[in-house]
Structures are given as C-alpha cells and as structure tokens.
Amino acid sequence: MSELEDAVGARDGGRTGRAFTAVMNAVQSAPDAALVLAGPRLAALLPAFPPTGPRPMLAMAAGFCVERGADPVACAAPLLDGVHRDLRDALEFARRWRATGGGDLPEPDEKIIDEALRARIGGDEQAAMRLALAWATVQEWQPPALAVLCRSAEVRRRHAPALLPTCHELAALERHDLKCLAYALAVLEESLIVLHRPTGTGFEVRIGGIGDNFQLHTLLAHVLIGGGHVPGTAPSAESVRLATDPEPAQGRTEIIATGAFDLLTTDGAPIWNEGLPDDIPVVEGRRVLVLDTPAYQRSWNGDRFFPHLPGSAELIRTLAADETRAWYARTSPSR
Template structure:
C-alpha cells in the first residue's frame, strides 16, 4: 500500500512537471494531456506533494491559454493550498486571474446589453456561434469574454482557499478585487456572496467600541471575522468575559468555534446568545447577518455602538468561514475624556 501510494503521488508530481514543460513549449495538445493528468491525479497526491505543487500550478496561470480551462487550473492550485501549500505563494496568480475574469465578465455584460437583450445565465452550454456574434467580430476575444462570464464562479473556491488562510493575502489583494466583485454581483447573474464576504473581511483593524449602557469606550483590534454573528460573539467574549461590562459571557465552545485555527469538521449544535444591539453612530442597526465592514468610519476609525439588546435572540455558533479563524483583542480602555470625544460623534437617538 505504501508503494502504491507513492506511485500515485509520483504521477501527480510528474504530471505537474509535464504541464510546466508543455506550457513553456506552447504545445497545445501536450498541454491538454498534461492538464488532464494533473486533474486526474491530484486527489491521490500526498500533502507533501501538494505543498510543492501548489505554487508551481499557480505560477502557470498567467501563461495558460485565456480560452482554456484556467479556472480549473486555479482550482487545482487551490486544492493544494487546502492540503497545505503556502497561500501567499499561490495567491497572486489566482487573484490576478480572478480579477481579469471579473473585468472580462463586466465587458461581456457591457457588450451583451448593448444589443438590447437581458443578460443570459452563466452557462457554457449556451456558447455557440450566434452567442459569440453578439460580442463582436473578433472570435477569439468573444470566446474569452463568454468563458469569463460563464465560468466566473469557478474562480471562487481557489480564491477562498488563499483568502481564508492568510491575513497578508487579504490585505494585499482585496481592495483591487472587491469593487469588481460588487459590480458583477449587481448584475444579478452570479452568486459571489462567499467571495465578496472574504474580500470584505477586516484585516488586523482597530475598532472604537462604545458601550452605551455603561458610557465606556474601548479600542478593540479585529481580524478574520467573517460576519457580524462572529463579531458579536467575540465582542461579548472580550468585554463581558473580560469583566469590562456586566453580563454572562459566551460559552467556551462558542468562543472556540469563532477563534480556533482548526476548522469544525461538521456543523455543531452550539448556540450563541445576543448580548448587544449593534448600532452605527447615527443609530442605524447593524444586523448580525451583515459584515464588520458595514461599521462606518468616523475620524479615521470604524466606530461601533453597543446597546442593550431589544429582544432575546440566539444563533448557531459556527463561523461563516471554517478555515478563517477570527480574532478580537482589547487594545485599551479609553480614558473618560477620549471616550467623551467619540460619544460626541454619535446621534442622540443612537
């Protein structure tokens, strides 16, 4: 069995090397065969082989044919990241490829709507000569734009593989990709919710948090928090669990599910409790279903108000991104004069 497993892994390593050589030689037939061999042998590769192969596969993306299955090659690199390859070494080609296909999908939408018709669903089976003719006279370019439109969601898994495993990757690439992701989402033809959530995660960012019932204020640094459910739990852990505000802190299991580097393998039955009402400085409610990125920036800092909950509520404590551990740390308790300055930025109704 050990010998057979090594043989299977060796096939994966050999297929990656063959693909590199085929792409470098611009040999289309050989590239196609080597690509199929990579995809067929990846599942049986060892973690060590995936660690080596991930950056090599990602590095091939810029040279891979734009009308070829580039999202599938990105998926292979993302699979290797999930098996231990360095997300930082794989991120740039994957996220650059995603960004280019988002741009191409937007160009597809511009050209298609210029014909007066509604945008089609993203289905590669719909691509034929009549479909391409709507996009212009250049068949190669039309094919590239059509494939970008139809295969865009295939970029989501490899992008999430690198984004969820590295604060550095998110910090470096999110600002260039998130606006394009929002533009495509606004067209209402692609489901990119997970991608947009991951790109919007706050990365090692300080919040000013005002606890209205006590009149106190805190600076809390957050990282890797996928939604406001998770933020809510971790704020309660820091403030209630830390003895700064009254109440019953979240259970150790809820905190573990929000922060552990080890992802939950199955859905838990742990239940988190609502400790606060989350409010913007103008009194607008920030729903748990929203994102920390929804917290408004005031005087260069995100400013969040915590009030007493208006009704009792609970939710499942599992985090939105299993492979992205969240973190919330108390940096300091603000002195009364500084707290007063921040409270002055809030609406009396808040």
Template structure:
C-alpha cells in the first residue's frame, strides 16, 4: 500500500476542489497548501471518496511542473486505484509521466556522457548529486538541466502508481505495455535503477496464444495465457493444465500452488507453499528459458510463441507465491494439436522428439 491509513475523517471532495482551482489559477503557494491537505486526507478517506478522487488526481498530473512533486501526485492517484478507483481512467496521465521520465532519464545519460566522455561512470540515482556543477554539465538551461537530473534521480519512484494501474487492467497493459517496455529496458540496462517490477508489468502477456510442444511424448498443444508475472507462475500453470488433466506424464502441482497462481483475490503476505519443477522450459533452438524470466522471453515463430517442454535436468522447487500479488494468472488449454500439425511445429525447432 502506497500510503498508511490514519484515523481522522476527511472531506476529500472539498480539498480536491481547492487543489483543482489552485492548479488552474497557477498559484504555487495555494497549490502546495491544498496538495498537502489532500495527502493528509487520503489515508483516512472512504472507499467511495478514493474511487472519486483517483481520476481527478490523475487528471492534475500534466499541470504539475516536472521539477515539482508530480511523481507524488501520481502516487496519490495510484493509492486511490489500490482503493478501488478506475485504473483505465487513471492510466494515461500516470503512464505519460512514466514515459516522460524514462525519456528524460536517458537524455540525462546522453548529456552526462557528452559532458565528460562516454567512458565515465554514471552517477548514482540520488537527489544528493544535484548541485551546480552537475547542472552546468547538462547544459546552459538551468530549468531543463534540473528537470533531467530529477528524472534520473526519481524515475524509479513512478513504479508504484504505474503498477497500480497496470496490475489491475489488461486494457491498460495492452494499451501501454509495448510502447513503454523498450524505454524501460534501455534505462534498466544501465544498472543504476531497479526497474524490475515495472519491466515485468509492462511485459505481461494477455490473451496470448502459445504453442507448447512436449518433447518426451511428441505431443503438441495450444494454450492461451494471460496475467502471468514470471515463468515460475507459467511453469506451475502449464503443469496444471497438461499434467493435471492427464495429457502428459509427470507430477501435477498442488492445489495450493495453483490457487496462489490463479486466485482472483489479492495475495495476503508471503506463504510457505512450495511449487516443484515439472519441466525444462526451452526455446525452439534448444536454449533454456529460465523460470526467473518472463513469458515474453518465449520466441515467436510463424506468428506464434513456441515453447518446448522437456524432462527437467535436475530437481528444483520454489516458493509458490506469484510475482504480482494483485494479478491472477490464467492458462487455458484450447486444444491438443493433431499429429500432423504437431510434426510441423516440431520441424520448426532444432529439438528432435525423444518419444520411444
């Protein structure tokens, strides 16, 4: 939860109106006072107030200056989404802010390197680094330099509000995931920001058809997956729909492991449930697809993601909790492929069937 609940009552609608009027009037002092009152009122607001407040707070994000507390405003809107506000109505301003800060953080990198040489190490993403020397290095426009430096230092703080909308709406993920994921990965690759949660949320596949080939039996299946946060969860659900239904041999996952992967109710804390590996997950070229990775890692072949399951190389197990507590995963077995179609798919891999 983004904010902790307090005990006093609030009239959130009234203070929101004051904030909206202050922003419209471009009155900095009035805006600051009203925003502080909103933040103080949110934790004890009723569910109905938070449902009302979320879209209104999100709509104010573009009007907040990039050098001001814009990410805190987005966080407040995300808190309301956690409390029931519509994630679709809140998504555009929040994720537009994410997009802008990702771009600004990379522009910071470009200017930093241009000012000191490409081989110089990038600074830590800490607001303490922002001083006159750093701003001078970023260019002659102090406001622009400050904006870029703040983006570099605070971009990871956009994750909670972004996750609030992404993890509660497949429509939001479909609308924004592909556009934001490359920029997120580009910045994360510099290893100065922990953007793992944002990357994983942007990469989630929804209503995704998946061709699954079971190498030991030579059988093939079409499965539709959605809302799966990582390949640990995918592994469990594939074992459930294939082994649990008797289509392939092996040990089916426990009912508790399946429940933790699929329960529509948000997970409450960490469980002690253990999932056991049933397969080796392989790409069509035989390379391992790691459980720590994402369903998005599965290659696309002839317009379909193609996954090969093999016998596990060694026993393995992991905690059965899902990566995103508020996001249930789904895996639906659509059909068993006919033999001829299965052979065609196997021919697109470098893995011969091992069936005796």
C-alpha cells in the first residue's frame, strides 16, 4: 500500500503499475484486519490515480475491503465521486458521438476503443481515451458503489441526491444496466402517510433500507396487519425475517410472501411491487400511499433485492380522525 501511494504521488506510471498489481494480488488473501485499514487508503487513491488507468479495479478493491469490514463512510466520498465522474464522462462520450455523425451508440466494451473511435470523440488523445473508457467500464463501478451505499444510510443521504439524476440520465440511453445502482441511490429513509381505504384509517410509517416495493409490501403488512391495526392475513415470520434480518440470506430461499394490499397513489394509479418506494408521489410535502383491497392474489419470492441491506418499517402514529379525513379528501374515490 505504501509503495502504491508513493508511486501514485510521484506520478510514476511504471512504479504505479507494479505496485497496483502487487496490491490487487495481496487483497485477495489479506486478513480482514488488514483490509479494514486498507479500504480507506485504497479509496483515497482514486482522485489521483491515472485517469486512463484501471480505476474501476481500484474501486473494486476498496469495495471488497468494505465488504470485509472497512468503514463505508470513510471510503464513500472518493469512491462515489469516481462513480459520478465516470457517469458524467460516459454522458459526454454519448454527446460527442451524436454530435459527430449520429447513429446508434456503441456497446459499452473496451474492444471498441481504437484510433478511429478516439478521433471521432475529439479533443486531446488522453481526454478522448478517458471518455471512451468511462463509456466502456462505467458498469464496473456498481459493485463498489453498492458496497458503501448498502452499508450506510449516511452515505446514501450525502451522495444520492447528486448521483441519482446522472445515473438515470445515462440509464435512459439504454446501453448500460445500472438498475442496481439506481435502486440503491433511491432507497428512502423517511416517513410515509399510509391510508388504508377499506377501514378509512391513516398512519404515519417510517421506512428505511427498503430496496423495492415487494419488501415494502411485506413490511407494511407486518406493521399494520401483524400489529392489529387493520384486518387481514399477516406475512409469515420467515418472510419478515428475510426483509429485516441484518444478516443476509445465504443464497436464494424458497420462502414465499403473499400480497395483502393493492398499493395506489392518491389518484388511484397503481404503484407496482416491482417498483420502488421512491415511486410513491409527494402530495403537499409528504409521500402518500393508499392501500386498498387487492384485486387479485399476489405472491413472490421473499428474498430482498439487496441482500446486505436490511429493511425497516416502524409505525410512528395512528393519524387522528380529522387529519385522516383531510388526507382522504386529497384522494380519488375508491374504484
């Protein structure tokens, strides 16, 4: 590590390459105690690492250290700044590609990078190479990004607002699979207004760490039905455990969760289980979710989307009658 830090600081390409190879090999067999110390040092090298070097591999090594116990907060800023830089560079690659002839954007693969491609991108050769590499390798930043995002709500709070729009913009070009990164950046840590239409009741529920609406559905049923606040069949203890257990499941399970509600917006539009809590619209400053009688039976595998991110849902309060009526007045009539 010291040799790599010195080589990068000296901008010595040969030394950096040799030290980088040695560190990558050492990381594979180092004890966890060493990786806990190495993670922040590896992440700290990213801003100064050669921009056309294997930066995603360095990020992967830092992410691996986080998975083995290194502090995600200490590693997050340089790592996620690197993610953001490559997302922006990939978007600039696409802009220049379209500005110099149009046509379909190329597949993200380093094999496409040649002299003709760099000439088409324009600018100095190093900048063109940096943009092309970002286009080709930006997906490789997902595992280390997930390592820090899935292990710290503070990391998500600090970095998601800036990263998520850029991630969505690049994903919209339909050349990169950034679903996991987008889902992790969109994880909510906030309270919802939840209206249960069949009983005319309302609740404030705080959620956190929930990767998709399958997990949200299970935990709302656990809190509201399992807690005796609304009628219905509560989810099984095993499906709740899978949604909330700090320890990730070892491989895919056969646990089945069963739907208890239809999830709706205040205007009656469906909020799909395949979506995210972030899909719940904001109404007068609060996210408002309407629960209705399910139109048909739903069931799904109970495993959570992010194995290393335990979800939570906590009933904060039952809304008073007048407050409940005020929120229902903002909804469309029942179907």
